[in-house]
Amino acid sequence: MTAKGRPAVATATAEGEQVSADGQFGSADVSAGNIRTDATAALERTAAVELADVGKIYAAGSVTALTDVSLTVAPGEFVSLIGPSGCGKSTLLRIIADLEQPTSGTVTVHGKTARRARIDQDYGIAFQQSGLLDWRTVQANVELPLELHKVPKSERRARSAELLEMAGLTDFAKRYPAELSGGMQQRVAIVRALAPKPSLLLMDEPFGALDEMTRERMQGELLRIAGETGAAVVFVTHSIPEAVFLSDRVVVMSARPGRITDIVPTGGWGRDAAFADDDVRSSAPFFEAVAAVRAALRSGHGDTGTAAGRDVR
Ligand SMILES: Nc1ncnc2c1ncn2[C@@H]1O[C@H](COP(=O)(O)OP(=O)(O)OP(=O)(O)O)[C@@H](O)[C@H]1O
Numbered sequence: 319m320t321a322k323g324r325p326a327v328a329t330a331t332a333e334g335e336q337v338s339a340d341g342q343f344g345s346a347d348v349s350a351g352n353i354r355t356d357a358t359a360a361l362e363r364t365a366a367v368e369l370a371d372v373g374k375i376y377a378a379g380s381v382t383a384l385t386d387v388s389l390t391v392a393p394g395e396f397v398s399l400i401g402p403s404g405c406g407k408s409t410l411l412r413i414i415a416d417l418e419q420p421t422s423g424t425v426t427v428h429g430k431t432a433r434r435a436r437i438d439q440d441y442g443i444a445f446q447q448s449g450l451l452d453w454r455t456v457q458a459n460v461e462l463p464l465e466l467h468k469v470p471k472s473e474r475r476a477r478s479a480e481l482l483e484m485a486g487l488t489d490f491a492k493r494y495p496a497e498l499s500g501g502m503q504q505r506v507a508i509v510r511a512l513a514p515k516p517s518l519l520l521m522d523e524p525f526g527a528l529d530e531m532t533r534e535r536m537q538g539e540l541l542r543i544a545g546e547t548g549a550a551v552v553f554v555t556h557s558i559p560e561a562v563f564l565s566d567r568v569v570v571m572s573a574r575p576g577r578i579t580d581i582v583p584t585g586g587w588g589r590d591a592a593f594a595d596d597d598v599r600s601s602a603p604f605f606e607a608v609a610a611v612r613a614a615l616r617s618g619h620g621d622t623g624t625a626a627g628r629d630v631r
Pocket of ligand 1: 378402405407
């Protein structure tokens, strides 16, 4: 396997051993100290996401978007979904977020129904469209989920300042979304999703509009923050190197009707503290892992040959 011979950083994370109690389930009581109660431990063992035989048929046009998708995402695990355009990646993410209902199968998020998890704001989302509120400043957009979580104003200010600095947007805190470029808006949306330190992040091509250098920086920051907060991440991307760099496992999906054809354990390259990011990205074993995912995509396509190569980089 491609990840062989490297420290088992991701495995430990996938098993939940490194999951910090700090902010894990948005509980101020837990984040205040290292108190581990039975309830906390039980929550940590509960899968972040559990999909069982999920199918989706869109009534309009009778499109079968997904069929028999079963997947468990462990607490703190980073899982990427990759596959050709139209294979149902966004649909699957929207089903987890309760923005779309499955036609068959079941979905649980931290042991709750997807609806309950949405109402409880158990996850942060950053989708292709930034979804910023035009009438709120950048700072007010970032603070919105904190307001909903009833975080005191002084804490909100400190957290938004920290996040905007991370995103290189400190000077734009008082501007409105329309005054920012598309990539800047996307960065605001990303840090807004991260603001409440959610235990689950759902991200649909969040870095697609960013230039390469910003993209790499944001990838590193995402891993750092997800690591700090113990957040599980389900991440849709068309970029194989991005998936390999970020993920513990890469879930490979086939063309419509979308189904999982392979799951490649990539081993959390970006979290490997033994290597600087640039060294990782240009190392031979990293390229091997990229090749393994590409091969899985191609074999998932079988008879259609080049289709996978056309849609993913
Ligand atoms: N609201 C909808 N009504 C009808 N069909 C839909 C709807 N949303 C998505 N579809 C169809 O479901 C299939 C899966 O779409 P989806 O957007 O989930 O794919 P995707 O893998 O995310 O694509 P891409 O990589 O291009 O973003 C496509 O055939 C799409 O046309």
